[in-house]
Amino acid sequence: AQTVTQSQPEMSVQEAETVTLSCTYDTSESDYYLFWYKQPPSRQMILVIRQEAYKQQNATENRFSVNFQKAAKSFSLKISDSQLGDAAMYFCAYRSGGYALNFGKGTSLLVTP
């Protein structure tokens, strides 16, 4: 079974600064997808960004970008110009040929003024 590891249970960043959340995964597949989901206190799961493994270019969505290192099986999320509304749990997730998403345990991000 594939495993997703988020080694940082909690992270803190000051408003307007940049923070990077780490994620590593274990797989023997060559074709797969990686995701970052945000879960604010409302508990809604919100897709932040998606990366296809066959694409070498790192995905970017406004202030959110990833550093995808396929050989190292690493998929980190960078949040630039952090805002108070970015405070949430962030989950890294993996999916290959099956249907299920495999989630990490999450990183709690605190944004301080």
Place this chain on the structure above:
Amino acid sequence: NAGVTQTPKFQVLKTGQSMTLQCAQDMNHNSMYWYRQDPGMGLRLIYYSASEGTTDKGEVPNGYNVSRLNKREFSLRLESAAPSQTSVYFCASSSRREGRETQYFGPGTRLLVL
């Protein structure tokens, strides 16, 4: 579009009681999923339905049954609730467009089993 909706939002059950969690999506997605989220954990798949008329077990199916009523609706049933089933339950749906598949989640149902 409402996206993925779930009812109820919150429920308290006594051990041994049964209940059904409802989920519906209006995005014309083929695939639907039920996950549970326990404290300090990511989401874990209970059951999924790749298309109308099919269902398959996920990582933690014991104690649950599902029904894919039609393309829109996918329900999760607890026949005899146990305290270990206290959790937050998320329904999700997805479709494949241009080879890219993204799951969209409902707001969750918080279940407490006493």
